[in-house]
Amino acid sequence: MMTKSIKILLSIPSILIIAIIIYSLFTTLEGEQYHMYYNTLIALQIIHFLTLVYIIMQLWKDVRKTKNTKWTWTLLMIFIAQPITTLVYLWAVAPEK
Numbered sequence: 760m761m762t763k764s765i766k767i768l769l770s771i772p773s774i775l776i777i778a779i780i781i782y783s784l785f786t787t788l789e790g791e792q793y794h795m796y797y798n799t800l801i802a803l804q805i806i807h808f809l810t811l812v813y814i815i816m817q818l819w820k821d822v823r824k825t826k827n828t829k830w831t832w833t834l835l836m837i838f839i840a841q842p843i844t845t846l847v848y849l850w851a852v853a854p855e856k
Contacts, residue, residue: 760856761817766849769814772807773842779803811836811845814853821854 761769779800788796815833818824832852835844 760821760854761849762856766853766855769810770846770849772803772810773845776800776803776807776842807842807845811841814845814848817853818848823854 779796783796786792815836818832819829821829832848836848
C-alpha cells in the first residue's frame with residue numbers, strides 16, 4: 760500500500776521521460792544538445808529503473824493479488840511502454856492507504 764505522496768514521487772520520473780521523448784520529436788538534436796539530451800535521458804532511465812524496482816517489490820508484497828496478476832503487471836511494467844504502464848499501475852491498480 761502506498762500513500763498518495765509516494766505515488767506522486769514515483770510518478771515524476773515517468774512523466775519526465777514521457778516529456779523528454781515528446782520534446783525530442785519536435786526538435787533537431789545536434790552536437791552538444793544531442794549529448795545533453797541523451798545524458799539526461801540516461802539519468803532519468805536510471806532513476807526510473809530504481810522506482811520500477813520499488814514498485815515491483817510493493818506489488819509482490821501485496822497479499823490481495825493473485826500470483827498470476829502479479830506476474831502480469833510485473834512483465835507489463837518491464838517490457839511494455841515502461842513509463843506509461845508504470846503510471847497506469849500506480850494510479851489505477853495500486854492500493855492506497
